[in-house]
Amino acid sequence: MIKVTVWNEFLHEKVHEEVQKVYPDGIHQALAKGIAAGDIEVATATLEEPEHGLTEERLANTDVLIWWGHMGHDKVDDAIVERVQQRVLGGMGLIVLHSGHFSKIFKKLMGTGCDLKWREAGEKERLWVVNPAHPIAAGLPEYITIESEEMYGEHFDIPAPDELIFVSWFEGGEVFRSGCTFSRGQGKIFYFRPGHETYPTYYNPQVLQVIQNGVRWAAPSGAAAPVRGNHQPLEPIGNKG
Amino acid sequence: MIKVTVWNEFLHEKVHEEVQKVYPDGIHQALAKGIAAGDIEVATATLEEPEHGLTEERLANTDVLIWWGHMGHDKVDDAIVERVQQRVLGGMGLIVLHSGHFSKIFKKLMGTGCDLKWREAGEKERLWVVNPAHPIAAGLPEYITIESEEMYGEHFDIPAPDELIFVSWFEGGEVFRSGCTFSRGQGKIFYFRPGHETYPTYYNPQVLQVIQNGVRWAAPSGAAAPVRGNHQPLEPIGNKG
């Protein structure tokens, strides 16, 4: 059983009527319902809970953390960001969605500005699979069409991803690296572009399939935690210095 | 259930007494027993069977093919190599072991000479995990020690691997990229260095764990088969040419 925590700042839904109509219970609830499965158990956490809902205990019980934020990036406490980073380096998976590209945690893990071009015009997006062997593309057709979305365009200021899985085409003439994986320490990270708060993107079965695939891919699976620091030789050495 | 076929040229075991002592039933049988599991079903195939045991039907029923070859590389029929390549591009996983670096199928999929340094001196090898987040490293300690192995040294003439998982240290002063992944078409490929025929490497539980992890990682999991060739526009275009 993979234990997922969906984190949503949960602000737009409280103040913007337009968003409330699309996600009456919040983006986190739509995601939680959308990705639950026999092997995936989902909890949620939001910005205004104590410690943003991301207590030590909660993180210790999370295999994969999903992150959606936008207008409240600055309200996330630096100490919590540091805590999340340490858990990722220790093996917790992290899926960053859409405007989460500008979250403190994503910028901290990438080491870059994570800026991009954007346009809110409800235009068409088509996400092409460019890595059909990857488990995150499991069960998908050649491309996913989303009729109305916010545009994100290159240059997306991230490190070269370890693996590139989706490239988006936008009606207005731009392209975007929409599905990117990274590893940091023992943790796996997946950035996935779609999901502006005013569009019903997180009800799209193919979008949900991608996120579910991402959860399975990002779940911890690796080697024992490396030991670092001063290290005794494993073989006899002739000290020369 | 993942369907594995272990392919072994099965020549050394018939002619070299030293090898027969280590692998009386052949390397393929040792591997088959060593990696079988509740979710892994193993069959075998060898060079001297008709079509080297790799009929269309057999390959169609194989999720992951494991390849061990050495003295008989040239005896593998080009048409069978082509057949295996097509199945890999179509999604079958491939695990190439040790001297398989010089097999026709590996060279064809890599596009390089795949040559390396070597020395048969029974020296110590220590394989360090350099990607502890990777599922192929699942359940492993920081390094695996093999007391006696053939040495393989850099430069290993392969394309830069998609992911580097193990780097070997050798007693005689060399290093080697011992665990490398690649994807080709819809298929995933894992090269794993250890396994000279005169050493009992394929009875080592950690070595078997790596190969088992590799099987799970390489099993087909991706998107629908891409359609290629002449393609009608998905959006209206203004023909200018």
Place this chain on the structure above:
Amino acid sequence: MIKVTVWNEFLHEKVHEEVQKVYPDGIHQALAKGIAAGDIEVATATLEEPEHGLTEERLANTDVLIWWGHMGHDKVDDAIVERVQQRVLGGMGLIVLHSGHFSKIFKKLMGTGCDLKWREAGEKERLWVVNPAHPIAAGLPEYITIESEEMYGEHFDIPAPDELIFVSWFEGGEVFRSGCTFSRGQGKIFYFRPGHETYPTYYNPQVLQVIQNGVRWAAPSGAAAPVRGNHQPLEPIGNKG
């Protein structure tokens, strides 16, 4: 001084009036004029010359080979393809243009089918720079627009490139990884998409700038040729096997 040989099959220009109008002296001559510079010396070679113009001597005197082929891929002699591959592995740079994706030499170096989607409809292509730090993007704006080009669409059946530099947007709704680098042995390879024979793409100053940048990037610059084969230990070892 970087010594470049531009290889062109030079067939379309002899039989298709439409192509002759665009490239009266052949694509190779347009490219040769377009990329010559104070530090770049250019020669040409074509399919119908003896040994396709790619003699041992010529290749020995080539730092970077540029390849354009289409209708004559099958007419290229396998022995010459082998010769070119060996030179690339030995350090010669290779720039493969447009329909060269289906050339024997590119497929041999990639190990995949190298197939893609295509459409000849004179539509608009916009190549976005996704790696603005790369020397192949030197001096370019954020994107290059080509008013009329053949479309190439994903999935492009190549190994994951070492570096992705351009992604194309097409009017008809597709995207394509249009600028990709690979290394094989000691040689560097750059694939660059644009350049259908019926459009004046190789007179576009930005396209020529990319190819010129590619030449400078792909020119040999590396370490001594590795020695492979049986290797004496560099450190004392205790033989155990």
Place this chain on the structure above:
Amino acid sequence: MIKVTVWNEFLHEKVHEEVQKVYPDGIHQALAKGIAAGDIEVATATLEEPEHGLTEERLANTDVLIWWGHMGHDKVDDAIVERVQQRVLGGMGLIVLHSGHFSKIFKKLMGTGCDLKWREAGEKERLWVVNPAHPIAAGLPEYITIESEEMYGEHFDIPAPDELIFVSWFEGGEVFRSGCTFSRGQGKIFYFRPGHETYPTYYNPQVLQVIQNGVRWAAPSGAAAPVRGNHQPLEPIGNKG
């Protein structure tokens, strides 16, 4: 002309007699002399200068910054670290040497802990070239031997490097990814392992050759600075949202 600034914390040399003997004028002066060339102009800067010698003006006049730090990592002002990061994202090259792995600037650009194993025992290191096509390996033999160095061992907690150029073998049984490249924004980064303060490593001509090669590779060469933020469509779109 490539303008290089060598930054050294310059503390060990003032307080440890052993280090003073090896680098009487400081590590920065040894490096500055060692890498100067007809196309490379070198200045220096140190921790105790105002703004650590890294004023806005100085950084604006630096193409490649070389960083050596160890006991004074914590004394580097966060505002200066932020300034250096912005210049790297804007295109300045950065070469991080040895114990600089734990500098604020390297950790900030990597997004990971950057920890490793270490041992100060004057043992032998052998750096093998694993990417002989790379310009940073230009002019080198197959490996570099350093008779006495501090050991650094895996797992080195960095993101998977874009390119791996050197892998070190250590007498005591460890390996290390000793030459790694990364790009961040428009800037190129090269991490190179050797150079403990008590050994004369920065007088070794091959080590200096690598750093000089690194300078030429990391010098800015890319595309125009990307424009980000709200972006007008380049093609007509039908607003649906």
